[in-house]
Amino acid sequence: MIRHIRILLRAHLRDERRAGEVTRVIIPFGIVALLVIPMAVGIATPLLDQIGPGMFWAVLVLFGTIVTQRQSAALGESRRDVLTLLGVDPAARFAAAALSATILLVGFAVAIAAVTILLYDPSLTGLGWLALLIPLACAGLAMVGTIAGSVAGGVGTRSSLAPLLVVPISVPILLAAAQATEGLRAGAGILRWILLLAVVDVVLAMAGVLTARPLEDS
Amino acid sequence: MPSPIASLESVAVRRPGALVLRDISFRLDPGEAVGLFGANGSGKTTLLRVLATLLRPSSGSGTVFGARLGTAAVETVRPRIGLVAHEPALAPHLSLAENLQLVADLIGVERAAADRALADVGLGGAAPRLVVHCSNGMKRRAEFARILLTAPRLLLLDEAHVGLDPDAARLVAHTIETVTTAGGAVVLVSHERERAGMMIQRAVELSGGTLTAVAS
DSSP: OHHHHHHHHHHHHHHHHHHOHIIIIIHHHHHHHHHHHHHHHOSSOHHHHHHHHHHHHHHHHHHHHHHHHHHHHHSOHHHHHHHHHTTOOHHHHHHHHHHHHHHHHHHHHHHHHHHHHHHHOOOOSOGGGHHHHHHHHHHHHHHHHHHHHHHHHHTTOHHHHHHHHHHHHTHHHHHHHHHHHHHHHHTOOOHHHHHHHHHHHHHHHHHHHHHHHHHHHO | OOOOSEEEEEEEEEETTEEEEEEEEEEEOTTOEEEEEEOTTSSHHHHHHHHTTSSOOSEEEEEETTEETTSTTHHHHGGGEEEEOSSOOOOTTSBHHHHHHHHHHHHTOOHHHHHHHHHHTTOGGGTTSBGGGSOHHHHHHHHHHHHHHHOOSEEEEESTTTTOOHHHHHHHHHHHHHHHHTTOEEEEEESOHHHHHTTOSEEEEEETTEEEEEEO
16 A cells, blocks of 8 residues: 555656646745735735734635645546556555645645745744644645545535535644744744644544545445 | 356446436356447446446446455455546546556556557557647557556446547457457447447447347
């Protein structure tokens, strides 16, 4: 199974790198979304400092949903069928898709984090924590998106249903990430939020692996 | 009488608001190539997916290579089933060679075999081309390269011969013959009776989710 995950992950990432949807479409649009607010409220205002981290996470969740859904949709029914017949475990497919989405989301997050710091100039302490916080949040969002893509794909309404599933299920991740960032603003400890995100990620990973086959058979 | 490769007994498949297949009984023996005809929406693809073990019947029973449908046993026989679906099962931004190599890696076959399979279907020179830049005919050929690579004993073709040039159509016929000669079986879904007729030994027809006619 690990071998299959590695092979599929490599193929997913190569396919995405050449398609360029994340790098050439989603990242620029995410940056535009972050640009709109300073243009509306003015560049030199304390308000930007306050809303910057929130804007970062909101853009990450909303645009990240597109990233994760693209990962699910790219594997159409024909390809899923062939992988099943080749003996690839649905759990391996879930893991490869979630890992691929995590890597793409981290790339997206790094790009918009740089723009957020540049435009909103949030006063954060302990920036090193972001190196842990962002991958944990991205992994959670990637797994939620991948599971939602499977659920919605099973009833044939992926494009409309999946985003509706992703956003509410992402709330705990968004809350923990936002609270951790607030902790960094206030100079307070954020270990408990990091641990919460880690626990959520483990639960989502288990849910994704355990539901992969039932979702495929449904 | 040899054990059937696949057999269905009173199989029905229900979808929300519709009975897609009803009371389907069907037997597929080694060496057989069967044409499955019917109008659009008659349930041909659904029946093919049941035979591929990808869709669990709502009622009735069936076996494929002796594994009862709807049980975990089908997982062991799936690698012996080859499916060429209506939509190509290829990653669009990988080259033809990379798509085949992906399959080779997954089933643990050396990559040179993937390259040979591509050459055998006449795509050796186009191997580095991205799928997104390939014609439909080339994608179909690549699907048959995958079939050559995986060498299934049950081959299920969903309109696989549609839109192919004469050379590629010969490739389909040759693949069917190769599988049946080796003791496997083929189901060819089509609504082009005349063209498919030359590649099969018997035909069944689906109409409104029911097998309504059988001809030799």
